[in-house]
Amino acid sequence: VINAEKSEFNEDQATCCQISIRRRELGLEEDKEWLILCSTQFLTGYYWALFDGHGGPSAAVIASNYLHYCIKQKLEEVAGAITEARPPMHVSGRCVCDSDPQFVEEKHIRVEDMVVGALENAFQECDEVIGQEMEATGQTGGCTALAALYLQGKLYVANAGDSRAILVLKDTIVPMSCEFTPETERQRLQHLAFLFPKLLDGEFTRFEFPRRLKGDDVGQKVLYRDYFMEGWGYKLVEKADLKYPLVHGHGKQARLLGTLAVSRGLGDHQLKVIDTNIEVKPFLSCIPKVNIFDFALHDIKENDVLIMATDGLWDILCNKEVAHMARSFLAENKTDPHRFSELAKCLVRRARGKKMGHQWMLDDSREASYDDISVFVVPLHNRDEDC
Amino acid sequence: VINAEKSEFNEDQATCCQISIRRRELGLEEDKEWLILCSTQFLTGYYWALFDGHGGPSAAVIASNYLHYCIKQKLEEVAGAITEARPPMHVSGRCVCDSDPQFVEEKHIRVEDMVVGALENAFQECDEVIGQEMEATGQTGGCTALAALYLQGKLYVANAGDSRAILVLKDTIVPMSCEFTPETERQRLQHLAFLFPKLLDGEFTRFEFPRRLKGDDVGQKVLYRDYFMEGWGYKLVEKADLKYPLVHGHGKQARLLGTLAVSRGLGDHQLKVIDTNIEVKPFLSCIPKVNIFDFALHDIKENDVLIMATDGLWDILCNKEVAHMARSFLAENKTDPHRFSELAKCLVRRARGKKMGHQWMLDDSREASYDDISVFVVPLHNRDEDC
Numbered sequence: 001v002i003n004a005e006k007s008e009f010n011e012d013q014a015t016c017c018q019i020s021i022r023r024r025e026l027g028l029e030e031d032k033e034w035l036i037l038c039s040t041q042f043l044t045g046y047y048w049a050l051f052d053g054h055g056g057p058s059a060a061v062i063a064s065n066y067l068h069y070c071i072k073q074k075l076e077e078v079a080g081a082i083t084e085a086r087p088p089m090h091v092s093g094r095c096v097c098d099s100d101p102q103f104v105e106e107k108h109i110r111v112e113d114m115v116v117g118a119l120e121n122a123f124q125e126c127d128e129v130i131g132q133e134m135e136a137t138g139q140t141g142g143c144t145a146l147a148a149l150y151l152q153g154k155l156y157v158a159n160a161g162d163s164r165a166i167l168v169l170k171d172t173i174v175p176m177s178c179e180f181t182p183e184t185e186r187q188r189l190q191h192l193a194f195l196f197p198k199l200l201d202g203e204f205t206r207f208e209f210p211r212r213l214k215g216d217d218v219g220q221k222v223l224y225r226d227y228f229m230e231g232w233g234y235k236l237v238e239k240a241d242l243k244y245p246l247v248h249g250h251g252k253q254a255r256l257l258g259t260l261a262v263s264r265g266l267g268d269h270q271l272k273v274i275d276t277n278i279e280v281k282p283f284l285s286c287i288p289k290v291n292i293f294d295f296a297l298h299d300i301k302e303n304d305v306l307i308m309a310t311d312g313l314w315d316i317l318c319n320k321e322v323a324h325m326a327r328s329f330l331a332e333n334k335t336d337p338h339r340f341s342e343l344a345k346c347l348v349r350r351a352r353g354k355k356m357g358h359q360w361m362l363d364d365s366r367e368a369s370y371d372d373i374s375v376f377v378v379p380l381h382n383r384d385e386d387c
Numbered sequence: 388v389i390n391a392e393k394s395e396f397n398e399d400q401a402t403c404c405q406i407s408i409r410r411r412e413l414g415l416e417e418d419k420e421w422l423i424l425c426s427t428q429f430l431t432g433y434y435w436a437l438f439d440g441h442g443g444p445s446a447a448v449i450a451s452n453y454l455h456y457c458i459k460q461k462l463e464e465v466a467g468a469i470t471e472a473r474p475p476m477h478v479s480g481r482c483v484c485d486s487d488p489q490f491v492e493e494k495h496i497r498v499e500d501m502v503v504g505a506l507e508n509a510f511q512e513c514d515e516v517i518g519q520e521m522e523a524t525g526q527t528g529g530c531t532a533l534a535a536l537y538l539q540g541k542l543y544v545a546n547a548g549d550s551r552a553i554l555v556l557k558d559t560i561v562p563m564s565c566e567f568t569p570e571t572e573r574q575r576l577q578h579l580a581f582l583f584p585k586l587l588d589g590e591f592t593r594f595e596f597p598r599r600l601k602g603d604d605v606g607q608k609v610l611y612r613d614y615f616m617e618g619w620g621y622k623l624v625e626k627a628d629l630k631y632p633l634v635h636g637h638g639k640q641a642r643l644l645g646t647l648a649v650s651r652g653l654g655d656h657q658l659k660v661i662d663t664n665i666e667v668k669p670f671l672s673c674i675p676k677v678n679i680f681d682f683a684l685h686d687i688k689e690n691d692v693l694i695m696a697t698d699g700l701w702d703i704l705c706n707k708e709v710a711h712m713a714r715s716f717l718a719e720n721k722t723d724p725h726r727f728s729e730l731a732k733c734l735v736r737r738a739r740g741k742k743m744g745h746q747w748m749l750d751d752s753r754e755a756s757y758d759d760i761s762v763f764v765v766p767l768h769n770r771d772e773d774c
Contacts, residue, residue: 074620077620077621078620078621081621087610087619089597089598089609089610090604090607090608090609091607091608091609091621092607092608094607096601096603096604096607097598097601099598100597100598103597103598104597104610106597106637107597107637109597109610109619112618113617113618113619114618114619114620115618116616116617116618116619117612117616117617117618117619117620118618118620119618120615120616120617120618120620121616121620124615195582210476210487210490210491210493210494210496211476211484211486211487211490214483214484216483217477217483220477220478220479220481220483221477221478221479222476222477222478223474223476223491223496225504228507228511228672228674229503229504229507229508230500230503230504230507230676230677231499231500231501231502231503231504231505231506231507231677232474232496232500232501232503232504233461233464233465233501233504233505233507233508234464234465234468234478250493250494285615287615289617290617290618
């Protein structure tokens with residue numbers, strides 16, 4: 001993990017650690033022998049996470065210190081279930097109803113669904129803790145969160161924000177996350193504004209138009225979309241449509257309430273639209289989308305890697321370019337024991353560009369991004385020996 | 388299209404017609420010559436639709452008579468845009484801002500997005516009309532809606548409910564719709580109940596459990612999911628959790644508020660949960676998901692067909708079985724000019740089974756469904772000559 005050192009206060013944060021999961025004691029009524037067995041039973045997970053802060057590094061710092069603890073806690077709450085072939089209806093394993101195992105099977109509830117649920121709940125709890133902590137200490141800001149967990153032969157990638165994780169395998173690239181931005185979540189955001197118009201306090205319009213409307217557009221029919229539309233229609237422009245749009249701009253310029261470039265993440269509990277009383281938090285979601293990769297279904301090769309990076313990398317390099325660089329770099333440096341971290345550095349350097357006077361320029365003389373850049377490169381081979 | 392004639396009052400309805408789209412006049416300030424040109428300019432669409440009614444056939448009957456009219460109207464509102472290479476910012480084609488074409492291009496707005504928007508708006512308008520009509524005449528009930536539109540070399544399939552459309556091509560099956568049921572839309576339904584708990588009036592719980600909870604479960608931790616979870620977790624059971632779940636049951640037995648088996652469709656404006664004041668309509672969506680098939684990208688063969696059917700067919704036969712029957716039937720009856728409607732009859736007969744005493748039985752001696760069954764088989768070859 002390397003930071004490009006472009007900003008004075010680096011807002012990217014990263015964590016990498018083992019997570020030891022202990023089966024919790026189940027209460028006093030259990031017989032003692034079983035209790036002892038339980039308290040010595042461990043599962044080990046491996047965890048990597050990136051946090052891209054905004055409005056200061058505080059939220060990213062708290063999240064980088066706390067999210068893995070929340071995940072550990074939530075996994076321990078379901079530890080009894082994830083060591084079984086099929087999660088039991090009752091966490092205690094007791095059967096109140098004879099056909100409970102059948103109900104669980106009918107719903108297709110698998111061990112990995114418990115891990116996904118634990119990750120979803122952990123993000124939510126971490127967000128609450130950040131809110132309390134920041135309020136108590138008078139800090140502000142928020143961050144995206146991208147977390148990878150290797151557990152029991154599966155890789156779980158949980159994402160809330162615009163960082164990205166991909167697997168670069170010998171012959172394919174497997175995307176392990178998708179980005180949550182005001183553009184990708186337009187319908188969710190517009191729907192919320194439709195359900196609770198007061199959230200916009202008369203200052204914004206929930207409709208999407210291809211550009212900001214002007215006085216001359218009033219009385220004309222222009223292209224628009226509402227919350228329920230994937231397609232486009234024409235709307236007769238009224239004066240209220242001249243307000244600033246809830247979601248505005250395109251690509252990297254897209255903003256929620258003219259304020260934020262992401263629609264999911266942690267923190268931002270105090271964030272208000274500048275010069276207004278409009279809160280941004282009700283529109284933000286802290287819930288990650290979790291993708292699973294099952295190693296048992298794939299033949300993992302020596303140079304196969306997981307690459308996680310904040311948007312600073314992906315703004316400059318696409319998946320294919322990153323995969324190409326990874327494959328050729330790892331093939332050329334087969335014997336270097338540090339080749340994975342060297343590859344991470346190499347990716348950061350490429351996206352950072354070179355300083356020419358006051359500007360950072362890319363090799364192809366495009367202007368480089370001024371964003372922080374962080375990259376993890378995680379080897380996937382020999383997992384159980386090397387991890 | 389054939390109905391299995393199992394129910395006394397057939398609740399399935401079907402429509403098939405041409406839709407002539409006329410470019411609307413744009414107001415008095417246009418010069419006369421141009422106006423005349425416009426009023427003679429036509430586009431022709433071809434339309435097939437299935438409606439599966441519940442609580443009586445009324446909503447299905449109104450929808451089958453009215454939805455194509457709404458679609459025609461909405462398409463005419465955008466007729467100026469769908470005959471251009473790229474829809475203009477203003478429906479009049481006038482340019483208030485010089486870079487308007489660039490804004491439209493940046494948003495990737497294409498002609499097909501205008502058709503999708505028109506279909507989405509048409510479903511919504513049709514739903515409003517059904518609501519007014521049924522209130523005025525004291526009728527009740529609702530229906531699913533599956534509509535296919537062939538226009539300008541593309542097939543649009545709009546679906547709200549649990550009917551299904553597939554393309555059976557020579558070598559592949561292309562699903563053209565997905566089903567909207569209380570199970571597939573669980574998270575949307577639970578989220579609404581979370582945002583507006585009053586909608587449940589204290590009678591239902593929004594949480595999902597693998598089975599209905601009992602008094603013995605109180606104080607225990609059992610498997611559950613909330614609106615934000617794709618995974619599962621354990622929840623300490625409180626007394627309130629013993630209430631009937633918002634979404635309950637599995638597969639064909641899944642019900643929304645113990646009442647409805649679908650979560651999207653038209654009508655049901657008056658529907659209340661039996662013996663309560665709880666309205667079902669706030670949970671229902673009338674917005675279709677639209678899928679597009681572009682014929683220019685495929686080499687369509689002589690026996691390639693679109694198959695649309697209500698759930699009565701798909702409960703008994705899967706996509707593969709239907710495709711297999713279609714391919715072998717059409718290959719065996721190459722010269723029969725009625726082979727497509729004969730195939731529809733054949734599919735209905737297979738799903739209907741045979742009457743043995745009081746029971747309808749399938750060939751493999753499973754019990755057949757008692758649901759209405761309707762099927763369209765639409766040939767895709769020689770579209771422009773034969774349509």
